[in-house]
Amino acid sequence: MYVDTHSHVDVDAFDADRGAVLDRASAAGVLRHVVPAIDAAGWPRLREVCQEHEGLFPAYGLHPMFLDAHRDCDVDSLRDWLARERPVAVGECGLDFFVDSLDRDRQSRLFDAQLRLAREFDLPVIVHARRAVDAAIAALRRVGGLRGVVHSFSGSLQQAEALAKLGFLLGLGGPVTYERANRLRRLAADVPLEWLVLETDAPDQPDCCHRGERNEGMHLPFVAATIARLRNEAVERIAAVTTANAERLFALNAAEVRQRVT
Template identity: 55%
Template structure:
């Protein structure tokens, strides 16, 4: 099967894949997933992300400090991130962002780490991979203050109005397993209406499994279910959706035309 699709957000480095990473990678390739973007969540995952990307063709690393893991971060990690981006290949800064859902996360501290990473993305000419849970308006404000910034808000769950504002700023929106759940009517309606050139597809594996894999470990090989659902909701063909979203990912992350590179 040709490698047509790109998983724009997958945590293929985490321990959940340690027992069978080789097999999972092969399954993804057999399913037509030719590339994955793998964002780190904290300083202690950067080496693992780098090593996984070096070992497996089509794996592209991003490095950042995730807001949910605020207790693992130190301000010195921002300086280390700048040094790391200066010497290691990366397709994006992230996963970074804001989370106003999880209790106990100091917002001011989140804002400090988030905006510093946005500035690093501008400095290095890289896109950002943004986590925005109950924080889309705040994220949009930060993005608007940096006109040269590009990136994706992954696992987007905001309104059409919020989506349009981000698209106007040149951001893309990532959608994954949640759109396969029939009860997610508002989200499913949103992805049926948005311009296809503003959409990326993702698994967020090992989290957020699609409807047919509820309760299981998610993995990149399940991306075709998301593509098929998106195509069905848009009255489009899976082939066209796979190609268009892969083209979007290549443009944003400056990925090579060949998924094996």
């Protein structure tokens, strides 16, 4: 069994066939999905989708790529949502230095504010760090007392080691399946398996066999198989350890109990 630790299955791209998408994922052994938010306007819809479908676990946050959609008061609203909804994480939040037009100072302020909320509520953080891994590490150190995952990790071994020391896991998905992703594939082969979780980032970042297509949870086992081949390990071990890592980080077993109660 697998946990997809990063799926935007709540977005419009899945409105026509969300149930079928989740059924296909379940048939492939992907039974649980962590669903991070994008902006405050989408939090109610995210909550509704996660309530309608078994095995979906919400996280609430403010994605750095959607900076224009965020208001300063959204941080106060986020505190209310975290207190009331008891999600499995804060996120998706972080820094994106790939898009030049995004105000880096404002990104940093929003990221720090969300990190402080994660610490306040003792929740893990789902971090977006594109061309900004060092800056994200600096922010995690500055706030302190955190744990989480850097999703779609594409940094160096040294950065991975720094994150592991801070209590952060590395999310690997479709990009690791591309043969030209030499550094990422070496990292997937060499780091301790206890540092890794699996993700799709659906509907984005499809694997090499589905390039240009909508990504979905059923493709996660191919990511696991790729990592197993790179590490010369059984895919069953990849599934077991990464699932245990995700369960521990997001307290998924406790979250399932809360879902049944409510």
